[in-house]
Amino acid sequence: MMEELTVSTVLGWDLRYLSQCVTIMIETAKSIETESGAAGSKIEQSESYFSSAAGTASRNRGAVDKTDALTTSDVFEGLAASLKLYVGELESNIKTIREQKAEAEDSVWDLFVTEDGHVKSRTSNWETFIEYNPFGSAAVSTKEFWITRYDNLISAALTWVQRVDQEGAELYIKNMENLADRVKTGVTAMPADPELAKILLDYQTDVSAGTPRLWPVGVVADALKERGIDISPSLLTTEEIAAMEELYRTRGVDAVAEALTLPDIAAGAASEYSPTTIADGQADAYRHMYWNALMSQKFGEDWAETYATAHEKTGGNIPQREAMDLWNNELGRKIGAENPNATPEQLQELVRQEIESGQAVVITAKDHNGNALPANEVQLSWSRSTDQNLTGSPAGVGVPLPGGK
Incomplete structure (x- = not known):
């Protein structure tokens, strides 16, 4: 059963390191592509001085290695693209939670945000009615409107963060399955x-x-x-x-x-x-x-x-x-x-x-x-x-x- 995220947890996340990982993976992908391409070209051009059966076998193996390396480069690019997307989604929704939480807590209605993303008032509707009498009914209606609005925005954003955190992690790491079988076996x-x-x-x-x-x-x-x-x-x-x-x-x-x-x-x-x-x-x-x-x-x-x-x-x-x-x-x-x-x-x-x-x-x-x-x-x-x-x-x-x- 998945562990529920809390408002304080997600507001404490520092996503800068994830963005740095995106940059590192893109650079790694480019490096693998460049080096494998250069090595592959040299092997392909070896026939003029290495024309034996062993040379043909070496070129065939080199072609397979180049393909596996380029596939690995594609995997890194896929990881980077997925992570960039998820970081953007997280940043957007965490920003919503932070801003709406601040607005709710600064409002005149004495509101606070619970850890599960819901908004409540420290004063009862009856207390609000008395305080704003003779406009008590209008005040209560206005307070309830803002509670509902903040609650909907914050809880929806928290739910979306939870979804990105859980489902996004699964889809992100699934990119690893695209590695060549020889690479998978070779590193185990x-x-x-x-x-x-x-x-x-x-x-x-x-x-x-x-x-x-x-x-x-x-x-x-x-x-x-x-x-x-x-x-x-x-x-x-x-x-x-x-x-x-x-x-x-x-x-x-x-x-x-x-x-x-x-x-x-x-x-x-x-x-x-x-x-x-x-x-x-x-x-x-x-x-x-x-x-x-x-x-x-x-x-x-x-x-x-x-x-x-x-x-x-x-x-x-x-x-x-x-x-x-x-x-x-x-x-x-x-x-x-x-x-x-x-x-x-x-x-x-x-x-x-x-x-x-x-x-x-x-x-x-x-x-x-x-x-x-x-x-x-x-x-x-x-x-x-x-x-x-x-x-x-x-x-x-x-x-x-x-x-x-």
């Missing part, structure tokens, strides 16, 4: 263990085909509210939404409500199991396995696979994390499918056994001094052979590997 650290290396390469999924959206909304949200279920919309991939709406059509609103509660149930159990390894460690493996076991039990293994895999289709997903989650999800679904009548406690015990026997995978992201490893040293690891103190989340976003699932 491969485990020395061949089985782990195979898991890292095989347990990747394609990026979502659509644009992420907030869900539940519309008919499903209304149906949930009618049942007294108040669930705030979360940013989901197109495929996640399609799976949930299929569940709604085939199993009804109660099934959707239950499915939406399972991640929190799994997170609570994982935290009890190992509160210090929630971030890409043993507890995170536990959370994914237990979540998928529950979904497999309640809604079937096929639907659970569709939904859990759809959850990983965000852009720029760190490849080690994507492989970890998809692998552990699969282990959990097998537990649920093979034990359809198991109690929650029995499922948790089976999940624990898988983790402690080393069947699950985690991420080694720290050295023995507790320092974060650089991105090219972060490794996928077996859950039993990895010290819990060394697990953790890799910094930033990842260069995604080609999807297979």
Whole structure:
């Protein structure tokens, strides 16, 4: 569930650094394009003095390298264009919030702005009526007009900032998916263990085909509210939404409500199991396995696979994390499918056994001094052979590997 932004939070943002990033990415794109073009031209002109089969192979490889480099340049340009657009949207709406907040607080109606972007008065309408008597009714009407106006402008701008912050981040990082497959594979650290290396390469999924959206909304949200279920919309991939709406059509609103509660149930159990390894460690493996076991039990293994895999289709997903989650999800679904009548406690015990026997995978992201490893040293690891103190989340976003699932 997405965290709600507050007025004080967004007014405290300094967007100058994002604008600097735009400039750096444009300069980087131009540099890559210039250097790859120059190198490519020299290789193409080598036939007169390097006309052997080896020379032809070298020129062919050079042409591929040039294409990959130019594609990388295009990705940087795409990132820069996206970021410039989002910075502009954020600046415009934050300016609206700042200006309207100042106007509201300077008005004669003793107004203030709440953290969620709404405008209220410190004086009641009755107090306003008395103060402006014999024109009390007109004063109250005028005050309500300005409260509504400021409220609409500020809350709408805050909502738009929230949308740009959440949806924009997804669309922005999705540019990374356009890198050439050879580039993606070349910058990813491969485990020395061949089985782990195979898991890292095989347990990747394609990026979502659509644009992420907030869900539940519309008919499903209304149906949930009618049942007294108040669930705030979360940013989901197109495929996640399609799976949930299929569940709604085939199993009804109660099934959707239950499915939406399972991640929190799994997170609570994982935290009890190992509160210090929630971030890409043993507890995170536990959370994914237990979540998928529950979904497999309640809604079937096929639907659970569709939904859990759809959850990983965000852009720029760190490849080690994507492989970890998809692998552990699969282990959990097998537990649920093979034990359809198991109690929650029995499922948790089976999940624990898988983790402690080393069947699950985690991420080694720290050295023995507790320092974060650089991105090219972060490794996928077996859950039993990895010290819990060394697990953790890799910094930033990842260069995604080609999807297979």
